Amino acid sequence: GGEVEFDSVSHAYHAERPILQGVSLRVPAGHTLAIVGPSGAGKSTLARLLFRFYDVSEGAIRIDGQDIRHVTQDSLRRAIGVVPQDTVLFNDTIGYNIAYGRPDASPEEIWQALRMAQLEEFVRRLPDGLDTQVGERGLKLSGGEKQRIAIARVLLKDPPILILDEATSSLDTHAERLILDALNLVSRKRTTLAIAHRLSTIVHAERILVLDQGQVVEQGSHAQLLAAQ
Numbered sequence: 001g002g003e004v005e006f007d008s009v010s011h012a013y014h015a016e017r018p019i020l021q022g023v024s025l026r027v028p029a030g031h032t033l034a035i036v037g038p039s040g041a042g043k044s045t046l047a048r049l050l051f052r053f054y055d056v057s058e059g060a061i062r063i064d065g066q067d068i069r070h071v072t073q074d075s076l077r078r079a080i081g082v083v084p085q086d087t088v089l090f091n092d093t094i095g096y097n098i099a100y101g102r103p104d105a106s107p108e109e110i111w112q113a114l115r116m117a118q119l120e121e122f123v124r125r126l127p128d129g130l131d132t133q134v135g136e137r138g139l140k141l142s143g144g145e146k147q148r149i150a151i152a153r154v155l156l157k158d159p160p161i162l163i164l165d166e167a168t169s170s171l172d173t174h175a176e177r178l179i180l181d182a183l184n185l186v187s188r189k190r191t192t193l194a195i196a197h198r199l200s201t202i203v204h205a206e207r208i209l210v211l212d213q214g215q216v217v218e219q220g221s222h223a224q225l226l227a228a229q
């Protein structure tokens with residue numbers, strides 16, 4: 001499962017200024033949709049609505065055909081993983097940081113997620129397995145390393161739906177390449193909404209939606225969008 005559908009969704013934080021207007025999209029289970037558009041277009045708002053941080057003002061959002069207003073916050077949280085723009089880490093072990101959403105995870109599962117997110121080198125810097133502090137008291141992590149921790153979290157949580165929020169925008173080219181590999185891995189077989197302001201940072205998106213001032217201005221495959229220009 002994991003099909004995501006926005007059906008004529010409008011949203012306003014304040015009544016006088018609509019942020020999203022009549023946005024419709026459908027991402028079949030397991031597929032990737034890139035959402036591009038300038039800063040302020042409403043991309044993050046769209047992602048927050050899927051989480052039900054806010055209820056839509058008009059229209060409906062459905063997951064596998066079910067209106068998310070009838071889905072509990074708990075099951076929404078289980079169904080959706082996020083690789084955010086800036087990953088916030090707890091001042092605790094790397095293992096805890098990766099597994100906090102999966103307290104039942106075995107050490108083997110945690111190690112596997114770390115390996116898949118290409119954090120082996122990082123792991124080797126840990127003297128006692130997953131026992132080293134991160135953050136202020138311990139290792140200083142680069143933006144790319146933090147992002148790979150977020151990716152490892154998602155791999156371990158294994159949700160059917162994934163939101164990538166500008167996941168490579170803050171990285172240099174080398175780090176970006178490394179992250180793109182990990183993102184391709186984590187988004188494989190998951191319904192993925194990949195938010196970006198530049199097309200070049202998009203992962204293997206089959207379809208692209210262009211959002212501007214809260215409205216869908218174009219939607220189609222890469223080739224279709226190029227042909228339309």
Ligand code: ADP
Nearest residue numbers: 025026027028031032033034205206207208221
């Ligand atoms: P197949 O896997 O059988 O080759 P797909 O599953 O890729 O075909 O596509 C099935 C349909 O879903 C196609 O019409 C395709 O254009 C559409 N589709 C694929 N990905 C997306 C997406 N991210 N958003 C909307 N429609 C999509």
Ligand code: ADP
Nearest residue numbers: 013014019037038039040041042043044045046
């Ligand atoms: P994008 O992700 O494309 O940059 P956003 O969804 O973050 O766009 O923002 C779209 C518009 O909504 C912007 O004008 C922004 O100022 C406004 N906005 C975002 N979050 C809030 C909020 N919590 N309250 C009021 N306005 C908001």
